[in-house]
Amino acid sequence: MTPMWRKYSRCGALKFLFSLSKTKSVKLKCDTSNSGTLEDLEIEEFYSLLTKREEIDVIYAKYAKTEGEMSARDLLDFLLNEQREQKHELDEAAKQKKRMTKDGFVMYLNQEDGCIFNPAHSPVYQDMSQPLNHYFISSSHNTYLMEDQLKGPSSTEAYVKALMKSCRCVELDCWDGPNGEPIIYHGYTLTSKILFKDVIRAIKDYAFKTSPYPVILSLENHCTVEQQQLMAHHLIDILGSALVTKPLGDTMPASLPSPEELKGKFLVKGKRLNKLDAMFSNNNTTVEEDSVSEEDEAVDCKENDQKAKKAKIKLAKELSDIVIYCKSVHFGGFEHARDNQSFYEMSSLKESKAFQLADASGKLRNSTAFIHHNMDKLTRIYPAGSRTDSSNYNPVPMWNVGCQIVALNFQTNTKEMHLNQGRFLPNGFCGYILKPEFQRSPSSQFNPQSLTEGPWLQKKVISAQQLPKLNKDKQNSIVDPLVKVEIQGVAADNDKKTTHHIENNGFNPMWNTKFEFPISVPELALLRFVVEDHDSASQNDYIGQYCLPLTSVRNGYRHVPLLTKRGDIIPSAGLFVHIMLMDQK
Known part of the structure; x- marks a missing residue:
């Protein structure tokens, strides 16, 4: 039998171990020949000392009841009593005497079978055929930024990084640019500018590298009609058939499609001039309304400029027509939304407003308004414009009330992003996590502020x-x-x-x-x-x-x-x- 240390030396593990400062005294102790190098039995002793795990010695001794080693029966006892696993068929995997040495036990604990994360949750394992609003969706805010929101660089690389982390909703702040070409940057700031069409090309190339499920393009539109028309042209020309430009069926839908139905597709989130059902009737009436950026997040940085706050834009029909399942509307309260908002209409809420609504909803007796609102409609939450350092709010309270698109600054690697990474770690790291049943069922009375004792x-x-x-x-x-x-x-x-x-x-x-x-x-x-x-x-x-x-x-x-x-x-x-x-x- 090949000693374990020889197996490790083949894969370079000993070279790594020698580089650790802790190993110097151990190495000297093992160099009994005083040659300055370790050979044969000296290396074996060196490996034994470095890999000694007293905590595992205790566990192994407790279960290795067969002549000092762990038999198949001993290992089964450990798996059932400690690991609570029943999937292992030991007789098929055990070697010869059907025993496991301590080295083998250590290897087991350090491989996938010994990891805290359930390997059954590594691939896509959840039902992906439910409506989009039944899922938490990994979402980015100001996706174009590499650093802060006042003078940091904008780059297509930021979109690539977010998409490679399975982000499924990216934001594009669109402004009039030179030579008639729309640009993306953080308005009223010194952040650098990038071409809208270059961003769309980058998104197309990297959108589905790590996840096949749909990507939502959240447009913050500040452009003139002419440049909006060019935005629509670029979206249609570059994304082609992957861009959803009409409902999937031949009749007016009654709910959002599923991630499975939208595999490899792009959805545009933005303003729309008319109702979606106009596409299935002869009623082509449009509402000629002035519009402002849905978030008004950019002007938060220019608090004293009243002209900026009152700036109005007209919406181009060409851009309006490719907004299908994610029509942006103003949030007028839960009752107003219940009576007037269609399933494909969604609102964006600044973090302060969203936390206020969550807190008020939770305190009302038997009130589950926010959670029920999110059972059949999408809601997007975004950081306040005052977070000029691109910091983040805690996303967990927003997930607690069922908000699907909880947008964070992906370029800021702090606790909030670690929580986001943890939330979307399972289900193939695909950017979609099915919400718990009590956040999807209309009969649910779940309230995160009023709970019973659990495990x-x-x-x-x-x-x-x-x-x-x-x-x-x-x-x-x-x-x-x-x-x-x-x-x-x-x-x-x-x-x-x-x-x-x-x-x-x-x-x-x-x-x-x-x-x-x-x-x-x-x-x-x-x-x-x-x-x-x-x-x-x-x-x-x-x-x-x-x-x-x-x-x-x-x-x-x-x-x-x-x-x-x-x-x-x-x-x-x-x-x-x-x-x-x-x-x-």
């Missing part, structure tokens, strides 16, 4: 492995790690607990700290782990984090990968935890 989540943060140095330029830059465990969901579920910090050990710190969280609505809860470098004199430094829906968490002893602020995996680093979700009854 308990029991977590034990055991250890971490190979945490990165934060300052690689400093030879002795060793972290003092601690772990924060957060629940983000309905107000009653929000909680955060923190382990103690470990002095000077980023290689294999052990906390063995147990936490318990009562959970009222697991269907809306997100679980987030944050690892920080403790600093008594200033704010802790970020090391890594991982966020996922509670419904995608697996019980038992699990490996938790760690991500950078940008959402990229940190190689070899991770947490080791014990998770148990239990019914309180």
